[in-house]
Amino acid sequence: MQFPESWLRAFCNPSLTSQQLADTLTMAGLEVEELRPFAPAFTGVVVGQILSADQHPNADRLRVCQVDVGQGAPLNIVCGAPNARAGIKIPCATVGALLPPGEDGKAFEIKLGKLRGVESQGMLCSAKELQISEESNGLLELGDDAVIGRDIREQLALDDMLFTLKLTPNLAHCLSVYGIAREVSALTDTPLLQPEFPKVPVQVQDRLPVSVQAPDLCGRFSGRVVRGVNTKAQTPAWMIERLARCGQRSISPLVDISNYVMFELGRPSHIFDLDKIHGGLQVRWGREGEQLKLLNGNTVTVDGGVGVIADDKEVESLAGIMGGDATAVSDDTQNIFIEAAFWWPKAIAGRSRRYNFSTDAGHRFERGVDPSTTVEHVERITQLVLDICGGQAGPLDDQTLALPEGKPVTLRVARAAKVIGMPVTQAQCAGALRRLGLDVTEGEGTVTVAPPAFRFDLQIEEDLIEEVARVIGYEQLPTHPPLAPITAKLRAESRRGPFAVRRQLAQLGYQETINFSFVEERWERELAGNADPIRLLNPIASQMSVMRSSLLGSLIAVLKFNLDRKAQRVRLFELGRVFRKDASVPDSDTSVAGFDQPMRVAGLAYGSVDSLQWGSAERGADFFDVKGDVQALLAPLQPGFKPAEHPAMHPGRCASVWLGERCVGHVGELHPKWRQAYDLTQAPVMFELALDAVLQRDVPVFQTVSRHQPVERDLAIVVKESVTHAAVVDAIRSGGGLLLRDVVLFDVYRPKRLADGSLSGGLTADEKSLAVRLTLNRDDATLTEEEIESVVKDALDALSRRVHARLR
Numbered sequence: 001m002q003f004p005e006s007w008l009r010a011f012c013n014p015s016l017t018s019q020q021l022a023d024t025l026t027m028a029g030l031e032v033e034e035l036r037p038f039a040p041a042f043t044g045v046v047v048g049q050i051l052s053a054d055q056h057p058n059a060d061r062l063r064v065c066q067v068d069v070g071q072g073a074p075l076n077i078v079c080g081a082p083n084a085r086a087g088i089k090i091p092c093a094t095v096g097a098l099l100p101p102g103e104d105g106k107a108f109e110i111k112l113g114k115l116r117g118v119e120s121q122g123m124l125c126s127a128k129e130l131q132i133s134e135e136s137n138g139l140l141e142l143g144d145d146a147v148i149g150r151d152i153r154e155q156l157a158l159d160d161m162l163f164t165l166k167l168t169p170n171l172a173h174c175l176s177v178y179g180i181a182r183e184v185s186a187l188t189d190t191p192l193l194q195p196e197f198p199k200v201p202v203q204v205q206d207r208l209p210v211s212v213q214a215p216d217l218c219g220r221f222s223g224r225v226v227r228g229v230n231t232k233a234q235t236p237a238w239m240i241e242r243l244a245r246c247g248q249r250s251i252s253p254l255v256d257i258s259n260y261v262m263f264e265l266g267r268p269s270h271i272f273d274l275d276k277i278h279g280g281l282q283v284r285w286g287r288e289g290e291q292l293k294l295l296n297g298n299t300v301t302v303d304g305g306v307g308v309i310a311d312d313k314e315v316e317s318l319a320g321i322m323g324g325d326a327t328a329v330s331d332d333t334q335n336i337f338i339e340a341a342f343w344w345p346k347a348i349a350g351r352s353r354r355y356n357f358s359t360d361a362g363h364r365f366e367r368g369v370d371p372s373t374t375v376e377h378v379e380r381i382t383q384l385v386l387d388i389c390g391g392q393a394g395p396l397d398d399q400t401l402a403l404p405e406g407k408p409v410t411l412r413v414a415r416a417a418k419v420i421g422m423p424v425t426q427a428q429c430a431g432a433l434r435r436l437g438l439d440v441t442e443g444e445g446t447v448t449v450a451p452p453a454f455r456f457d458l459q460i461e462e463d464l465i466e467e468v469a470r471v472i473g474y475e476q477l478p479t480h481p482p483l484a485p486i487t488a489k490l491r492a493e494s495r496r497g498p499f500a501v502r503r504q505l506a507q508l509g510y511q512e513t514i515n516f517s518f519v520e521e522r523w524e525r526e527l528a529g530n531a532d533p534i535r536l537l538n539p540i541a542s543q544m545s546v547m548r549s550s551l552l553g554s555l556i557a558v559l560k561f562n563l564d565r566k567a568q569r570v571r572l573f574e575l576g577r578v579f580r581k582d583a584s585v586p587d588s589d590t591s592v593a594g595f596d597q598p599m600r601v602a603g604l605a606y607g608s609v610d611s612l613q614w615g616s617a618e619r620g621a622d623f624f625d626v627k628g629d630v631q632a633l634l635a636p637l638q639p640g641f642k643p644a645e646h647p648a649m650h651p652g653r654c655a656s657v658w659l660g661e662r663c664v665g666h667v668g669e670l671h672p673k674w675r676q677a678y679d680l681t682q683a684p685v686m687f688e689l690a691l692d693a694v695l696q697r698d699v700p701v702f703q704t705v706s707r708h709q710p711v712e713r714d715l716a717i718v719v720k721e722s723v724t725h726a727a728v729v730d731a732i733r734s735g736g737g738l739l740l741r742d743v744v745l746f747d748v749y750r751p752k753r754l755a756d757g758s759l760s761g762g763l764t765a766d767e768k769s770l771a772v773r774l775t776l777n778r779d780d781a782t783l784t785e786e787e788i789e790s791v792v793k794d795a796l797d798a799l800s801r802r803v804h805a806r807l808r
Contacts, residue, residue, distance in 0.1 A: 044097025070149020172367030176266030209280030268361030279312030368456030523553030665689030735798025
C-alpha cells in the first residue's frame, strides 16, 4: 500500500523524521518496503505566470512567452506547448536549472539559447518533464493561489515522502491512511485526530428497494439515493493530488470520491447510476450461466459460488470485487445510488482469482473490513458528492443481517513474558493493548480483550502477545545466546552421507534432477501400481493432486522434457522422499501417524551408453549397463539380483535387488506399453533403490595379505539355457568351502547349427556352456593337490545337484 506522509500526519503527527517514522512502522510489523520523495531531485524551477503568448515569427507551433518569475523583468521563453496562454501559472525552469535525469541518467541543464532565431531564457515545464506524472498534455497549470517566484517543490510539496508498505494478511485494519495513523498513534503515544461523520440533511424521500437474500454473503448493506448530481464537475486538485500520491489516477468525480474514501478509511464502496437500475437490487449468490460485463471490459460467467448484486433484469456487480459496466456512472449520470456493505471475508476470498484479476476492493474485503461503520462511511461519501457534484440526498437505508461476533481473548501475563522472552508486567500489557484502542479488562495475572469490529485478526492468546510485543517494540527485546547444549551429530562409520551417493552417481555419468513430491495420479496408478495414493486437499495444479510413492514417474517426465528438446542421450538420477499410507507408522517428531515417508534414490539411462566418440561403435544402454551401475553404487556390498515384476518395468527385463534377505529395489527396462504411451523411440533403463540400503557400507577390517600363491582352475560346464549365472555362482560357492576365494565367468558358448543340420559342441538346442575360473588359496600354507581336487570335486557335485550341470 502506498500513501503520502502528509496525509498520514493530517491524522497523527508524531515528532519523528520521515526515516524514524518508517523505522517505527517496520519494527512494529508494518514493513516499509520503499520510502521516497514524490518527485525526483531537481533545482531551479519556480512558479511563473505567462503575461503574454505571441506567435513565433519563424515557427507555426511555437509561441514566444513573456513570463513573470518574480525577478522584476519578465523572461522571454519560447514554448511549444498547446496550452501556453496568457494568465496561467506554470512551473518555469530558469537558466541554470537542473531537471530530473532522462534515460541516459544525466540531469538536464537549462541553458540560455535560441529557438528558430528567438532567444529563450528558460523552459516552461509539464508534469512529465518534472517526473511527477506520466501524462503530458501540455504545461502543468497551477492554481490561482500559487505564489509567483516560489520554488515549485515548496509550492506543490514535492518533497512529501511516499511510504510503500508491505502488509501481511492479518493487518487488514492498516489498509487505509487512517488505519495506519491509528497504529502510529499507539506506537508513538501521539494524539489521533478522529474523523467526524455529520449526517447529511435529507432533501428528497426517494429510496431504492434492496433485498439481501444471502446473509452468508452480505452481513450489512447501507445505501442512499442522491439526485441531481453534476458528473461533469471537476475533481478538486487536493483530492487528485492525494490520489496520485497513493498511485491512483483521477478518473471522474464520483469514481475519485469512492477511491478517496477507500484510501482514507479503508472501505471500498460502489456508486451506481440509479437510472440504469431496473427495479430494485438483490444481493445474492450468482446463478449458473449468468454473465456480467465488468468495468474493466471483461465479460465473466458467474455461478453459485460467486456473490453478485443484481437488479430485476440482470447481474450488475460482482459483490465486493468490481462493479458492472451496465450501471457505471458516466458524464450523463444525474441520479446515483451509493452503496457500502460488509461482505463476509470467506465469501470474497479467491473469487477474483477465478477470473485472473485482482482489485483493491477484493483485496480488502477478503481480509476483513469493519462492519460497524458502513453508515458513517456512506455519510462521508455523500458529503463529498454534495460538495463536489451537488445534488439532493435521500434517506439512508441500513440493513443489518449478520455481523461477526468478536469473542473475548485472554492473555496470561506470565505466558506473554515467556513467549516474548523478556519480563513484562500486567500494567505494560494492558497499557499496550489500550493504546491500540482495544477494550481491556484486567484480572489476576490476566488481561482480557474484547476485539473491536475492525480487528479480525485477534482470535487467540498469541495474537494479543504479538500486539504487546509490537507496541513495546521488537528492538527492546533482549538478545540472549542459545542455552541449549550443542552436541555434534556424528554419522556412524558404517554409513555414508547422501552427498557421497550423489557424487558417485555423477561420476557414473548421471545428472541430478529435483522434482515436486506431488505428481499426476495417473503416474501413481500406472508406474507405481498405487491405486490409493495420498491425495492433496489443496493442490497447486490439477495435474499435481497426489503424493508420489515412486521416483520413476518424475524421471520419465524429465526424460520426455529433454527428448522434446532434441536431447539424444539422457542419464538422470534423483534422491527424494516418497510417501505411502502405512497404518503401522506411529506419530513422532520425525513421522506422521499412518504415513511412511522413506528416502529413495532412482536413476534412468536413455540413448547411447557412451558419449559420441571414435574409439568404439555406438551402442544403446541396456539392462546390464544399468545393473553394473547399481552394483557400483552399492559396492563394496555384493547385491543379488532375482527375476521380478514391477508395474513400470518390462516383465522379462526386470530384476529385484537384494542385500542379504532384504529386497532394496528394482532395476529394469520401461514396460513396452508405457514406452508406447510416452512415445519413446527406445526403452529407457531405470532403477529405484531404498536410500538407507545404499548408504550402508562395511567397516574396513584389517586382514593380512596371504604370502602363499593362489591357484586357479577353469571349469567348462553344460547347463540348461534357463539356468542363470547367479545360480551357477551360488552353487559353486556353496560347495567350494573356505578355500574358494573367487568365481568369475569368462566365456559363454551356445551351439551352432552345422551344414548337416547337427549342433556343434555336442550340445542340444536348449543348452549352453559356461566357462568359469575358480580362485583358491589359504593363508597359512600352500595348497596341496589333494585340497585343490577336493574343492573342485565338491563344486562340481554342488553344480550337478543344484543346477543339473555336467562337466563338458
